[in-house]
Amino acid sequence: MQKVMQEATYEAMQEAMQSNMLVCADNLAFLPRLAAESVDLAYLDPPFNTGRHFVGRKGSLAADAVFHDTPAHFAVDPKVAAHLAENFAALTAWLKGMAAVSAPSLIAYLNFMAPRVVALHRVLKPTGSLFLHCDERTAHGLRGLLDAVFGHDQFRNHVIWNYHAGGASRRWYARRHDDLLFYSKSSAYQFRVQREPYAPRTAIARKNIAKFHPDGRMLTDVWQISRLGNNDKAERVGYPTQKPLALLHRIIRGSSEEGAVVLDPFCGSGTTLLAAEQLGRRWIGCDSAPEAIAVVEARLRQQCPDTPYTTAPPPGA
Numbered sequence: 001m002q003k004v005m006q007e008a009t010y011e012a013m014q015e016a017m018q019s020n021m022l023v024c025a026d027n028l029a030f031l032p033r034l035a036a037e038s039v040d041l042a043y044l045d046p047p048f049n050t051g052r053h054f055v056g057r058k059g060s061l062a063a064d065a066v067f068h069d070t071p072a073h074f075a076v077d078p079k080v081a082a083h084l085a086e087n088f089a090a091l092t093a094w095l096k097g098m099a100a101v102s103a104p105s106l107i108a109y110l111n112f113m114a115p116r117v118v119a120l121h122r123v124l125k126p127t128g129s130l131f132l133h134c135d136e137r138t139a140h141g142l143r144g145l146l147d148a149v150f151g152h153d154q155f156r157n158h159v160i161w162n163y164h165a166g167g168a169s170r171r172w173y174a175r176r177h178d179d180l181l182f183y184s185k186s187s188a189y190q191f192r193v194q195r196e197p198y199a200p201r202t203a204i205a206r207k208n209i210a211k212f213h214p215d216g217r218m219l220t221d222v223w224q225i226s227r228l229g230n231n232d233k234a235e236r237v238g239y240p241t242q243k244p245l246a247l248l249h250r251i252i253r254g255s256s257e258e259g260a261v262v263l264d265p266f267c268g269s270g271t272t273l274l275a276a277e278q279l280g281r282r283w284i285g286c287d288s289a290p291e292a293i294a295v296v297e298a299r300l301r302q303q304c305p306d307t308p309y310t311t312a313p314p315p316g317a
């Protein structure tokens with residue numbers, strides 16, 4: 001159930017927050033338009049600095065989708081860099097230090113991410129949390145960046161999302177995980193313990209049986225959830241790098257209450273938005289690719305046609 005805002009009055013929309021919000025824009029232009037301290041949970045799954053161009057699967061809902069994960073995409077407006085240098089001296093010094101030891105492509109990527117992480121920190125409530133999804137290419141750099149913006153004492157977990165599928169290698173250990181960097185805005189963050197079944201062979205001595213919880217063991221920082229594969233026809237929309245709903249359900253359940261506001265500034269096919277909707281949270285999604293926004297809209301029409309949400313023109317349109 002889509003309503004279109006003619007004016008980009010995001011703050012007014014948010015104040016009432018009667019509706020969810022979906023915006024096609026560069027998130028660096030969009031995030032400063034959101035009210036400060038208005039978001040409970042941010043999850044972001046940005047490009048991973050792979051150097052690749054991603055395209056949607058032929059014949060799928062996302063057949064027209066395309067996004068670029070190349071250095072050209074990470075070019076930073078000098079005005080943005082100057083603003084950062086003036087206002088965030090420690091962060092700028094850290095970026096310079098990284099430049100002395102890291103590959104230029106990683107530095108370009110971190111310069112692209114830095115102002116976005118700063119903008120996300122501003123919109124989080126004091127009780128809010130952020131999950132940054134990345135992999136071994138950038139996890140070390142992003143961890144330093146998040147320390148510089150959030151403070152190292154606000155680091156909560158480096159969650160390993162372990163999936164089973166993937167290639168093999170004779171030259172190193174086959175890669176089978178992504179990384180989720182979990183930070184909170186303060187130590188008063190929301191967190192709910194979740195449980196999963198005990199491993200099938202867990203031996204329970206009779207004398208210990210009372211110690212075992214009927215809902216299983218508490219989740220650890222290693223999450224085993226399958227990646228979407230050819231058999232997941234009901235869920236898979238063909239968007240490149242689409243994440244499973246099960247992963248987002250876990251993040252949202254653990255770090256937000258019902259009715260909370262969940263933000264995904266790189267929303268792609270809208271997995272976070274759909275997961276938030278299914279769990280009774282409000283959501284804000286942004287993606288710079290019109291093809292991604294079209295996939296989100298088609299997905300919402302199919303899965304929850306009565307969900308109200310507002311689309312607005314990009315800032316400055």
Ligand SMILES: C[S@@+](CC[C@H](N)C(=O)[O-])C[C@H]1O[C@@H](n2cnc3c(N)ncnc32)[C@H](O)[C@@H]1O
Nearest residue numbers: 026027045067242243266268269271287288289
């Ligand atoms: C890895 S995909 C996200 C996939 C998503 N998690 C899903 O489950 O479908 C990254 C997305 O970021 C978007 N993107 C890249 N740069 C952006 C920017 N500056 N602002 C907003 N979106 C951007 C791309 O268009 C792409 O859809």
